[in-house]
Amino acid sequence: MAAPRTLFEKIWAAHAVTTREDGTSLLWIDRHLVHEGSFHGFGMLEHSGRPLRRPDLTFAMADHYVPSHDRRHPIADPEAAGLVTTLAANAARHGITHFGLDSPDQGIVHVVGPELGLTLPGLVLVCGDSHTSTHGAFGTLAFGIGASEVAHVLATQSLWQKRPRTLRITIDGTLHQHVAAKDVILAVIARIGAAGAVGHVIEYAGSAIRALGMEARMTICNMSIEAGGRAGMIAPDDVTFGWISGRRHAPRGAAWDAAVAAWRRLPSDPGAVFDRDVSIDAGQIAPTITWGTTPEAALPVTGRVPNPDDAPDAAARQAIAGQLAYMGLMPGAALEGTPVDRVFIGSCTNGRLPDLRAAALVLKGRHATIPGLVVPGSVAVKREAEAEGLDRVFTEAGLVWGEPGCSMCVGMNGDLVAPGQRCASTSNRNFEGRQGQGARTHLMSPAMAAAAAIAGAIADVRKLA
Amino acid sequence: MTPFTILSGPITLLDRPNIDTDQIIPARFLRKPRSAGYDNFLFADLRTRENAFPLQPHTVPILVAGANFGCGSSREGAVYALVDAGVRCVIAPSFGDIFAGNAGKNGLLTIELPDAPARLGAATTLAIDLPAQTITLPDGTLIAFEIDAFRKRCLVEGLDDIGLTLVHSDALAAHEAALPPWSAPRAG
Numbered sequence: 001m002a003a004p005r006t007l008f009e010k011i012w013a014a015h016a017v018t019t020r021e022d023g024t025s026l027l028w029i030d031r032h033l034v035h036e037g038s039f040h041g042f043g044m045l046e047h048s049g050r051p052l053r054r055p056d057l058t059f060a061m062a063d064h065y066v067p068s069h070d071r072r073h074p075i076a077d078p079e080a081a082g083l084v085t086t087l088a089a090n091a092a093r094h095g096i097t098h099f100g101l102d103s104p105d106q107g108i109v110h111v112v113g114p115e116l117g118l119t120l121p122g123l124v125l126v127c128g129d130s131h132t133s134t135h136g137a138f139g140t141l142a143f144g145i146g147a148s149e150v151a152h153v154l155a156t157q158s159l160w161q162k163r164p165r166t167l168r169i170t171i172d173g174t175l176h177q178h179v180a181a182k183d184v185i186l187a188v189i190a191r192i193g194a195a196g197a198v199g200h201v202i203e204y205a206g207s208a209i210r211a212l213g214m215e216a217r218m219t220i221c222n223m224s225i226e227a228g229g230r231a232g233m234i235a236p237d238d239v240t241f242g243w244i245s246g247r248r249h250a251p252r253g254a255a256w257d258a259a260v261a262a263w264r265r266l267p268s269d270p271g272a273v274f275d276r277d278v279s280i281d282a283g284q285i286a287p288t289i290t291w292g293t294t295p296e297a298a299l300p301v302t303g304r305v306p307n308p309d310d311a312p313d314a315a316a317r318q319a320i321a322g323q324l325a326y327m328g329l330m331p332g333a334a335l336e337g338t339p340v341d342r343v344f345i346g347s348c349t350n351g352r353l354p355d356l357r358a359a360a361l362v363l364k365g366r367h368a369t370i371p372g373l374v375v376p377g378s379v380a381v382k383r384e385a386e387a388e389g390l391d392r393v394f395t396e397a398g399l400v401w402g403e404p405g406c407s408m409c410v411g412m413n414g415d416l417v418a419p420g421q422r423c424a425s426t427s428n429r430n431f432e433g434r435q436g437q438g439a440r441t442h443l444m445s446p447a448m449a450a451a452a453a454i455a456g457a458i459a460d461v462r463k464l465a
Numbered sequence: 466m467t468p469f470t471i472l473s474g475p476i477t478l479l480d481r482p483n484i485d486t487d488q489i490i491p492a493r494f495l496r497k498p499r500s501a502g503y504d505n506f507l508f509a510d511l512r513t514r515e516n517a518f519p520l521q522p523h524t525v526p527i528l529v530a531g532a533n534f535g536c537g538s539s540r541e542g543a544v545y546a547l548v549d550a551g552v553r554c555v556i557a558p559s560f561g562d563i564f565a566g567n568a569g570k571n572g573l574l575t576i577e578l579p580d581a582p583a584r585l586g587a588a589t590t591l592a593i594d595l596p597a598q599t600i601t602l603p604d605g606t607l608i609a610f611e612i613d614a615f616r617k618r619c620l621v622e623g624l625d626d627i628g629l630t631l632v633h634s635d636a637l638a639a640h641e642a643a644l645p646p647w648s649a650p651r652a653g
Contacts, residue, residue, distance in 0.1 A: 017633065021614075022613060022614045022615050024613070026633055026637070028641070030648055037495060037540075040499060040541060040542075056650070057649075117650075120648070130537065130538050130539040144539040145539060145563065146563055146566060146567035146570065147541035148571070148626065152627055152630065157641070158630060160630070164562075194483050195559055199562060228533065228561065228562070249651050252651060255651070258646070259645075296483075315480070315482075319482060411492060411493070412493070429487065431485045431488065431537060432487070432511075433491050
């Protein structure tokens with residue numbers, strides 16, 4: 001009998017076209033998603049004079065540079081407009097399906113891919129964006145690549161990869177009320193560190209993970225890269241199959257039955273060995289937010305920021321002091337009550353319908369005391385949210401309801417946090433300057449961001465709800 | 466790609482952990498064509514904010530940095546900025562996986578070395594011999610380092626990745642022909 005294998009090992013083995021003596025494999029790529037930022041990769045392909053091998057497995061989406069305000073007028077920023085146009089032109093030239101600015105399916109690549117049934121269990125999916133790990137929520141091996149690798153996939157539909165090690169993170173137990181997937185992944189990163197999963201593919205397992213819906217699983221897998229993980233995955237189950245069934249590009253009829261039969265064989269076998277194992281008790285996770293400029297700098301909202309004087313060595317002292325100085329926080333200060341200047345709700349981490357529902361539930365009938373922007377992850381999410389009246393909850397609370405895209409998570413479309421301003425954000429990175437030069441980002445869940453909007457300060461949603 | 470064999474020159478030390486690619490090149494520069502030259506985008510915000518920031522473009526070919534260098538965004542622009550600014554080698558205890566992959570494809574050598582800042586930070590110059598996999602300190606101390614055999618070969622020979630892959634065209638075509646039917650996107 002064959003040795004028990006992990007979910008990752010099964011997908012890797014099924015996609016290795018050839019393996020070199022040094023253990024590096026040429027992997028077949030089932031799906032390649034591209035966006036405006038992929039222009040370097042297209043440029044390299046043109047330069048090489050090679051054709052695009054499988055346009056039918058390549059899908060283009062405009063998300064990073066699209067405006068989140070009214071789209072009835074052309075994009076004012078000529079460089080941003082040029083990149084959106086270049087993506088459309090590259091897609092047309094190579095025969096790639098393209099979801100551009102005026103498409104009813106436009107949105108963030110990591111929101112739209114799953115929505116359209118392009119993301120399926122057992123596939124290998126890549127994109128020139130580190131948050132490609134999102135798609136691992138479906139039991140897909142999905143990872144971000146650089147521009148040279150984008151060019152390689154365009155030309156060959158394959159990629160050389162060194163086989164990563166495996167890390168299982170088991171989260172058993174029941175999450176408390178008002179504790180969301182975002183809190184889980186921030187707690188995981190705080191526990192293992194921003195480099196905790198470098199060189200590893202993470203599999204999230206345990207009863208707390210099994211109890212989550214697909215959007216929450218995507219939130220968790222999305223931020224695997226923030227722990228350094230090459231990818232993050234969750235075994236597909238009936239929740240997964242139910243979510244995918246009937247989506248536009250998902251298999252139907254006999255092909256669906258064959259697919260589900262294959263997908264049921266994907267979960268890690270009993271006794272499969274992981275290179276590392278970490279366990280976390282779901283009941284110990286509180287609403288969690290970041291205080292510093294690396295995602296590992298995360299604490300329960302009831303916590304106090306560290307004091308450099310308590311650090312074990314000079315390097316740690318310096319690292320904490322540097323983060324506090326950038327963030328404008330006093331050593332040992334309480335997080336709760338720290339004044340916030342603005343709020344951003346959206347992104348590939350938290351821009352899906354259940355995320356918006358969670359924020360709206362807190363905001364309903366209340367008023368924001370600071371400015372805020374709510375950006376749905378896709379046109380489909382926007383449509384569904386509006387059908388439920390969520391847009392009115394946000395606008396009546398005083399927040400701006402925007403058009404789908406990456407928006408203020410990365411600020412490439414001009415949605416920036418002003419220098420020195422503090423932003424309560426549902427995005428994925430609190431790096432220095434991520435949301436704008438000198439911007440101070442606190443990462444948190446949609447419900448916590450909504451609570452911050454009402455309080456005008458970092459607040460504990462458990463006291464509001 | 467410029468082949469990489471032996472490099473000796475001055476170093477600079479950036480002894481901070483978790484230098485992410487948003488620091489190496491802020492997002493607002495990623496819209497620029499590569500032909501514009503990415504050298505002045507390198508650490509643009511940190512160089513503005515800190516007068517004594519240790520790495521200025523076109524000053525040193527070797528950077529010694531803290532753990533998890535190049536974490537975060539997959540932007541290959543981070544590698545372009547380093548390479549265009551004259552950096553040919555970064556030595557750190559660990560690297561973001563995507564950054565390290567991007568580096569190898571652009572002739573930038575990344576060397577993983579535990580405690581790199583402590584062991585090398587006091588040196589003013591280093592000599593790096595990639596074929597021999599050694600770092601030599603000014604006092605003659607020799608430090609051996611590990612590197613993937615294939616990454617090393619690509620760097621030393623300046624190989625074109627896509628050209629190498631196309632040697633496997635038959636195997637790729639065979640794999641493609643045997644894909645399960647459900648794996649293709651259903652025509653919308």
